[in-house]
Amino acid sequence: MNRSLLIAALLLPLAGLAASVGIRESELSRAEQYVMPVTGFDPRDVLRGHYIRYRYDWQVSGDPLWCRDGACRICLAGDAPDGSRVEIRDLPSAPCPKEIDWQASGLTLYAVPATSGTADEAGQPARLDVSGIFYLSESDAPAMEQQMAETPMVMNVLLTSSGRLVNQSLIPSAPPSR
Amino acid sequence: MALADKLAAWQQAGIIDAETAARIAAHEDASARPFALWAVIGLGCLALALGLISVVAANWTDIPDVLKLVVHFTLSAAAALAVWFGVRRDARWFAEGALFLLAALILTGLALHSQIYQLSGDIWKLLMTWLALSAPVLLLAGRTRLTAYALAGMTLWATIGWASAQVGETLSAHLVEGLAMAVPWLLLAIPALIRERRRFIHGLVEVALIVLLIGVSLAHMAWADPVTGAAASDMRVRMALVAVVAMAALWAQRRRGPLPQPLHLPMVAVPFVALFLATALPHGDGPLPRFFGALVFAGMWGWIAWAAARLGWRSLFGIAIGALAIRLFIVYFELFGSLAMTGAGLIFAGVLLIGLALGWRRIFQTFRRNAP
Numbered sequence: 001m002n003r004s005l006l007i008a009a010l011l012l013p014l015a016g017l018a019a020s021v022g023i024r025e026s027e028l029s030r031a032e033q034y035v036m037p038v039t040g041f042d043p044r045d046v047l048r049g050h051y052i053r054y055r056y057d058w059q060v061s062g063d064p065l066w067c068r069d070g071a072c073r074i075c076l077a078g079d080a081p082d083g084s085r086v087e088i089r090d091l092p093s094a095p096c097p098k099e100i101d102w103q104a105s106g107l108t109l110y111a112v113p114a115t116s117g118t119a120d121e122a123g124q125p126a127r128l129d130v131s132g133i134f135y136l137s138e139s140d141a142p143a144m145e146q147q148m149a150e151t152p153m154v155m156n157v158l159l160t161s162s163g164r165l166v167n168q169s170l171i172p173s174a175p176p177s178r
Numbered sequence: 179m180a181l182a183d184k185l186a187a188w189q190q191a192g193i194i195d196a197e198t199a200a201r202i203a204a205h206e207d208a209s210a211r212p213f214a215l216w217a218v219i220g221l222g223c224l225a226l227a228l229g230l231i232s233v234v235a236a237n238w239t240d241i242p243d244v245l246k247l248v249v250h251f252t253l254s255a256a257a258a259l260a261v262w263f264g265v266r267r268d269a270r271w272f273a274e275g276a277l278f279l280l281a282a283l284i285l286t287g288l289a290l291h292s293q294i295y296q297l298s299g300d301i302w303k304l305l306m307t308w309l310a311l312s313a314p315v316l317l318l319a320g321r322t323r324l325t326a327y328a329l330a331g332m333t334l335w336a337t338i339g340w341a342s343a344q345v346g347e348t349l350s351a352h353l354v355e356g357l358a359m360a361v362p363w364l365l366l367a368i369p370a371l372i373r374e375r376r377r378f379i380h381g382l383v384e385v386a387l388i389v390l391l392i393g394v395s396l397a398h399m400a401w402a403d404p405v406t407g408a409a410a411s412d413m414r415v416r417m418a419l420v421a422v423v424a425m426a427a428l429w430a431q432r433r434r435g436p437l438p439q440p441l442h443l444p445m446v447a448v449p450f451v452a453l454f455l456a457t458a459l460p461h462g463d464g465p466l467p468r469f470f471g472a473l474v475f476a477g478m479w480g481w482i483a484w485a486a487a488r489l490g491w492r493s494l495f496g497i498a499i500g501a502l503a504i505r506l507f508i509v510y511f512e513l514f515g516s517l518a519m520t521g522a523g524l525i526f527a528g529v530l531l532i533g534l535a536l537g538w539r540r541i542f543q544t545f546r547r548n549a550p
């Protein structure tokens with residue numbers, strides 16, 4: 001067997017793994033930190049382990065229905081670390097400087113159409129529903145579940161230059177009052 | 179029955195004498211393996227591994243990401259080094275074990291990176307990345323069926339996953355789908371690149387033939403549905419790539435095997451033709467196309483049975499005759515349709531099935547008596 005070929009073949013996966021870490025670390029080192037308000041629901045799942053399904057509680061400008069087929073841009077409107085406001089732009093439009101790539105971020109996106117009111121229920125305007133999953137350890141899950149129900153929460157995220165959101169921590173939006 | 183009982187029975191039947199029985203018993207005693215001891219040691223190792231995994235899993239969130247990455251990379255590098263030494267010293271099972279471990283570590287490494295850096299996406303992307311990183315070393319250093327099955331299975335999984343993720347009738351989508359369809363022939367073409375390592379090659383060829391013959395037999399069902407001109411045209415684009423790879427496979431098998439010559443056409447070329455006729459030519463779903471489809475199926479399996487008979491390959495011969503018998507049984511249902519589900523139809527079906535089974539057994543016994 002060709003000796004140098006075997007060495008190259010053995011080094012290839014090691015180089016690939018090292019490159020994968022290098023690329024991600026470099027991406028994260030240049031990422032900007034944002035704080036985004038979230039609401040949580042449907043915590044924990046017996047099959048997938050312990051997690052919180054959160055929904056971004058953004059102030060949204062623009063028409064959410066542009067996102068009906070995922071064909072829209074979601075742009076952060078505030079400067080870091082303010083991640084509370086987003087602007088929706090339709091396609092085709094120029095890329096925005098702080099765009100969120102929801103697909104690469106593992107988020108689920110729904111454009112919920114407006115509902116007309118009934119006698120019992122008031123009508124709702126169209127809205128953008130962007131949700132994701134935040135995994136927890138078994139020991140942290142019960143406390144987090146309770147906290148999500150009682151306290152406004154925020155997600156500390158890193159926004160990479162490619163528009164990927166990387167979750168850092170899920171914490172209360174303000175320190176608990178004494 | 180224990181060996182001692184069998185020897186006594188053979189001796190009683192006059193097949194062997196006492197001296198032969200004693201020699202067989204001595205030979206078996208000398209080559210006996212302490213399976214019970216190995217089983218207990220294996221159980222201990224399994225418990226140890228499960229215990230370690232449980233301890234790590236329970237504390238997973240408390241372990242810093244850097245530590246996880248460093249430990250994983252160190253293990254991968256150690257496995258690569260073990261492969262190197264195993265190959266250099268010609269220690270077959272040591273090298274194979276290390277190679278399998280390295281391939282598994284590459285896969286877990288990619289999954290670990292996905293978790294730490296919260297990467298999301300389709301599973302096929304992870305599998306294709308694994309394939310790109312692992313296939314070269316598996317092809318270069320794989321020596322047994324262990325790594326051959328791992329490589330063949332993962333290649334099929336990755337390419338089928340990639341093909342399933344394709345949307346729309348674009349050229350690139352058809353090429354990716356064609357690639358997935360071509361994988362069995364690709365595995366049959368690999369012997370052209372590898373001179374030795376018989377067991378590894380046999381492993382790849384075994385997986386390829388199982389997938390190929392089952393796949394083509396199932397694709398044969400396309401004769402029961404109409405194939406439109408547009409669908410056939412799309413399929414021809416996919417099949418263009420398959421044709422090139424199938425020709426390479428035929429060439430590779432003719433040059434270096436390991437398939438014997440009588441099986442080259444029926445097991446490499448004819449499945450391609452059968453697949454092409456069923457899916458890449460427009461046809462209706464009337465009795466004539468169905469009959470033609472059944473003839474193609476019978477032709478392929480009949481040729482395989484004939485070649486297997488020439489070679490004295492009993493198992494393959496039995497499988498081929500079995501496939502033909504099943505197809506004949508399906509013909510009965512195709513001919514009589516819902517009538518076959520009536521009481522009388524089911525009685526006849528039962529008799530036909532018993533007849534086919536007995537016929538299969540008779541042909542097989544005749545073959546065993548006359549086999550070279």
